[in-house]
Amino acid sequence: MTLKAIMLGAVAGITAMAATGATADTSDKRIALSNNYAGNSWRQAMLESWQKNGDAAVAEGLVAAADAFTTSENQATEQAAQIQNMILQGYDAIVINAASPTAINGAVKAACDAGITVVSFDGIVQEPCAWRIAVDFQQMGREQVKYLAERYPDGGNLLEIRGLAGVFVDDEISAGIHDEVKNSNFEIVGSVHGDWAQDVAQKAVAGILPSLPEIVGVVTQGGDGYGAAQAIGATDRSMPTIVMGNRQDELQWWADEKAANGYETTSLSIAPGVSTLAFWVAQQILDGNDVPKDLTVPFLTITQDELEESLKTTPKGSVANVEYTLEQAKNVISSAQ
Amino acid sequence: MTGDRLRLALPVLSLAVLLGAVFYLQPRAMSYFGLNLLFNLAIPVALATIAQMMIIMVNDIDLSIGTFVSFCACVTATFVHDTPLIGYAILAAAILAYAGLGALIQFRGLPAIVVTLGMSFVWGGLAVLILPSPGGASPEWLKTLMSYKTPLVPIAVVAPLVIALVVHLLIKRSWVGVILQGVGGNDRAMERAGWSLVKLRASAYGLAGLFGVLAGMCLVGLTTAADANIALRYTLLSIAGVILGGGEFVGGRISPFGAVIGALTLTLAASFLSFLRLSPDWQIGAQGAILILVLAVRLLFVRKEAAA
Numbered sequence: 001m002t003l004k005a006i007m008l009g010a011v012a013g014i015t016a017m018a019a020t021g022a023t024a025d026t027s028d029k030r031i032a033l034s035n036n037y038a039g040n041s042w043r044q045a046m047l048e049s050w051q052k053n054g055d056a057a058v059a060e061g062l063v064a065a066a067d068a069f070t071t072s073e074n075q076a077t078e079q080a081a082q083i084q085n086m087i088l089q090g091y092d093a094i095v096i097n098a099a100s101p102t103a104i105n106g107a108v109k110a111a112c113d114a115g116i117t118v119v120s121f122d123g124i125v126q127e128p129c130a131w132r133i134a135v136d137f138q139q140m141g142r143e144q145v146k147y148l149a150e151r152y153p154d155g156g157n158l159l160e161i162r163g164l165a166g167v168f169v170d171d172e173i174s175a176g177i178h179d180e181v182k183n184s185n186f187e188i189v190g191s192v193h194g195d196w197a198q199d200v201a202q203k204a205v206a207g208i209l210p211s212l213p214e215i216v217g218v219v220t221q222g223g224d225g226y227g228a229a230q231a232i233g234a235t236d237r238s239m240p241t242i243v244m245g246n247r248q249d250e251l252q253w254w255a256d257e258k259a260a261n262g263y264e265t266t267s268l269s270i271a272p273g274v275s276t277l278a279f280w281v282a283q284q285i286l287d288g289n290d291v292p293k294d295l296t297v298p299f300l301t302i303t304q305d306e307l308e309e310s311l312k313t314t315p316k317g318s319v320a321n322v323e324y325t326l327e328q329a330k331n332v333i334s335s336a337q
Numbered sequence: 338m339t340g341d342r343l344r345l346a347l348p349v350l351s352l353a354v355l356l357g358a359v360f361y362l363q364p365r366a367m368s369y370f371g372l373n374l375l376f377n378l379a380i381p382v383a384l385a386t387i388a389q390m391m392i393i394m395v396n397d398i399d400l401s402i403g404t405f406v407s408f409c410a411c412v413t414a415t416f417v418h419d420t421p422l423i424g425y426a427i428l429a430a431a432i433l434a435y436a437g438l439g440a441l442i443q444f445r446g447l448p449a450i451v452v453t454l455g456m457s458f459v460w461g462g463l464a465v466l467i468l469p470s471p472g473g474a475s476p477e478w479l480k481t482l483m484s485y486k487t488p489l490v491p492i493a494v495v496a497p498l499v500i501a502l503v504v505h506l507l508i509k510r511s512w513v514g515v516i517l518q519g520v521g522g523n524d525r526a527m528e529r530a531g532w533s534l535v536k537l538r539a540s541a542y543g544l545a546g547l548f549g550v551l552a553g554m555c556l557v558g559l560t561t562a563a564d565a566n567i568a569l570r571y572t573l574l575s576i577a578g579v580i581l582g583g584g585e586f587v588g589g590r591i592s593p594f595g596a597v598i599g600a601l602t603l604t605l606a607a608s609f610l611s612f613l614r615l616s617p618d619w620q621i622g623a624q625g626a627i628l629i630l631v632l633a634v635r636l637l638f639v640r641k642e643a644a645a
Contacts, residue, residue: 038617069611072620075570077378080560081604084374085611088366102471102562109561110374126472126562168470 026286029092030065031279034082036099036123037074041318045272046097046122049323053276062326063283065091076103083107086116093117093282095275098125117285121278121297122270131285133278133295135270137169140299141176141219144243145184147266148217151241155185156216159208159240161194161201161228163221173221189213194224198249201227209235218242222269225250229257245269246300246320251311264304271300273323280329292336341592344583347638348598351581351631355605362612369491376493377483377559379604381406382574383497384552386582386600387504387593389575391545393584394508394591395520395538397442397449401457402549403572405431407565408464409553414473414563417554421476428554432546439542443535457572464565471564475557483558497597504593517541521589578603581631602631 033050037043047068054066069086071078076099084107086094094111098104098120105127111118112129121133148158160177163170170193181188190208194201201224209231218228222245229242229250239257244250244267257263274297285291300322302310314320324332359375360367366375385406392399409428417424438456442449487495508514519527520537528534552571557563580586581602582595606627610620 067614070617072607072617072624073570076560076564076567077556077570078607081378081607082611084378085608088363088371088374089612090365100471100564100567102473103560103564103567105562106560114370 025288026063026283027061028064029283029286030067030090031063031093031095031282031286032086032089032091033066033068033275033279034079034086034094034096034098035068035070036076036079036097038070039074042272045318045321046275049273049321050275050279053273053279053323057279057283063286066279067091071099074099076100080104080107083111087111087114091116093119093286095278095282096120096123096125096130097275098123101126117282119278119282119285121274128293131281131291131293131295133274133281133297135297137172138176138179140268140270141173141178142180143268143299143301144219144266145177145180145186147243148186148219148241149184151264152216153185155187157189157213158186159205159212159215159218159228160188160191161205161218161220161224162191163194163196163224165193170221177219186217188219189215194221194227196221196223198224198227198230198247200224202231203227205231206234209237215240220245223247225267226253229253239263241265243267244302246271246302246310246314248311248314248316248318248320251302251307251314251320255307255311258304258307266304267302267307267320268299269319270297271322272319273321277324277329277332280324280326281333283326284329284333289333290337291333295332295336298332343638345592345595345598347631347635348582348595348602351634352598352602352605355602355609359605359609359612362609369489373491373493375605375608376491376497376601379601380483380493380496380500381552381556381559381568382571382578382604383500383597383600384548384555385568385571386575386578386596387500388545388548388552390504390579390584390591390593390596391517391541391548392449392453393521393576393579393586394517394589395439395541396524396587396589397453397538398576398586399453399545400450400572401453401460402545402575403569404457404460404464405435405546405549406553406556406568406571407563408460408467409550410557410560410563410567411464411468411473411553411565413479413554413557414475415467418474418476428550432543432550435546435549436539436543440535440539442542443538461565468563468565471562473557473563475561479554479558480561483555497601501594501597504597508591508593513540517544518589518591521587521591574600574603577628581628583635603628 038047050068057063058066069082071082079099094116104125108118108125108127108130118130120130124132124134162174190212192204192208194204205228217240220243225242225244226249232239242265244254246267246269281291302320310320365371385402389399389402412424412427416427442452485492524534556568578599579596582592582599584591606624610623615623
């Protein structure tokens with residue numbers, strides 16, 4: 001065999017490896033989820049999605065492990081210790097839903113320095129060495145007003161239900177709504193705090209309704225649409241278009257109304273399955289792919305036609321969910337590039 | 338063995354047992370790098386525990402140490418970083434405020450548990466005012482100090498030992514410490530001997546404030562940024578650490594080495610449970626169980642000591 005032939009053979013071998021590399025390179029890699037809180041339906045669904053998706057990936061041999069850890073208390077110092085433990089346990093990637101955007105920076109940096117890939121999502125971290133999969137809450141507000149503007153091109157009065165006062169998410173969604181309203185013919189005639197809870201929203205809306213003129217739409221933040229519908233349904237007002245937030249009770253009410261009188265609206269929120277997106281992003285980075293440091297979580301929007309389908313797959317008391325496949329995650333990555 | 342030594346034997350033993358278990362579960366921890374990761378977050382806990390120990394030494398209890406450390410962390414990450422002079426002035430004022438509280442508690446005969454509970458809201462509120470959303474940055478020298486690579490043994494092991502030694506010399510070997518312990522032992526006797534209890538209690542609280550400030554600064558050096566809720570858990574951890582380390586709620590019986598070891602043990606217990614892959618629902622309970630176990634064993638020790 002001549003030297004040339006050997007070289008050619010080597011080149012062919014390398015090319016063949018590169019072609020199959022996308023699935024083989026991460027088979028011995030271990031990914032851990034560091035989660036700071038598990039006390040509500042969204043987080044429970046998020047952990048379930050991670051487990052299901054991770055187990056499948058392990059079974060397929062895509063990764064060696066996909067373990068989930070939740071801190072016993074929702075505290076940054078606990079999570080920092082947890083992350084340091086993960087470094088010791090020798091994980092190749094750590095996916096984080098963080099208790100604080102800054103207070104675990106030191107532990108995240110230590111992980112990066114140890115050569116570990118760190119991906120944060122939902123509760124993101126500021127440490128520059130980590131990847132961030134963030135939620136664009138302002139956009140969530142804008143989308144609602146955009147939908148209503150399509151339905152009511154002539155505009156009208158809107159009622160705004162806000163979340164928990166003083167929380168960053170509430171400010172962001174509300175800012176998005178108000179920003180987009182400026183570009184439309186709508187006017188926000190009332191604003192109440194529903195604390196993202198149906199019972200609080202119902203009381204708050206019932207309280208403000210008598211002082212309001214005719215309203216065409218209600219913009220919400222999720223978890224408050226059903227309460228608003230109950231409050232308005234108890235009066236002799238005609239039902240405005242209430243934007244829903246993917247909760248099962250909201251979807252159920254919408255489906256009932258749709259069957260009874262063809263009620264039309266839309267529903268959007270962040271799917272808890274975003275944990276699986278973070279998983280695949282970590283896997284792709286480990287695989288050696290070029291992934292931008294900042295990604296945005298796509299919204300899960302449920303339209304009039306998809307309603308029955310979504311309702312069927314959403315358990316009572318839970319949130320509509322979607323889990324990402326490797327292909328979908330690749331699409332999210334490539335659309336950010 | 339003297340009483341003090343015997344008291345220290347149990348915390349040392351429990352730490353050794355836990356450490357052995359962690360090394361067994363995770364051999365990687367048995368290295369310079371591993372020990373540092375296991376223990377570096379215990380440094381601020383150890384300092385907070387010493388602060389709590391100063392208060393317990395004079396028969397009081399401090400329910401505000403967690404929020405106070407959070408407040409100090411916020412000041413360190415903002416003022417000390419941006420305008421050091423103002424920053425240190427605020428921290429010094431905070432120590433004076435702590436001393437003032439001690440004086441107030443003694444002067445008006447107030448229950449410390451109520452005053453410090455009230456102050457926890459004050460410190461928490463101030464922390465939110467200074468840093469409404471998580472952020473800030475650690476002063477460069479602090480970051481360098483906390484990530485300093487000491488030869489042979491990592492700083493995470495050296496620092497707690499140094500802290501314990503310094504406090505030991507201050508409390509157990511100097512006249513100041515003896516008098517302060519006397520306040521916890523029998524404050525009437527101290528008063529009759531001509532000491533001003535107001536001044537003494539203020540000194541003990543001032544020392545607690547000083548170590549609280551140090552805890553906050555160390556914490557920022559480790560995390561590199563702050564959050565108004567960063568150290569809320571320290572209140573209970575510090576009390577548990579003091580008691581675990583052989584201290585008692587009354588009588589001025591405290592042990593600096595014990596307190597630091599108690600803090601390390603508590604930190605290690607959490608890592609141990611995490612390495613065991615115990616479900617988070619059970620972890621807090623298990624942590625409590627470890628605590629009760631150690632205290633139960635201590636009770637046996639103390640009974641023997643009393644019988645002897």
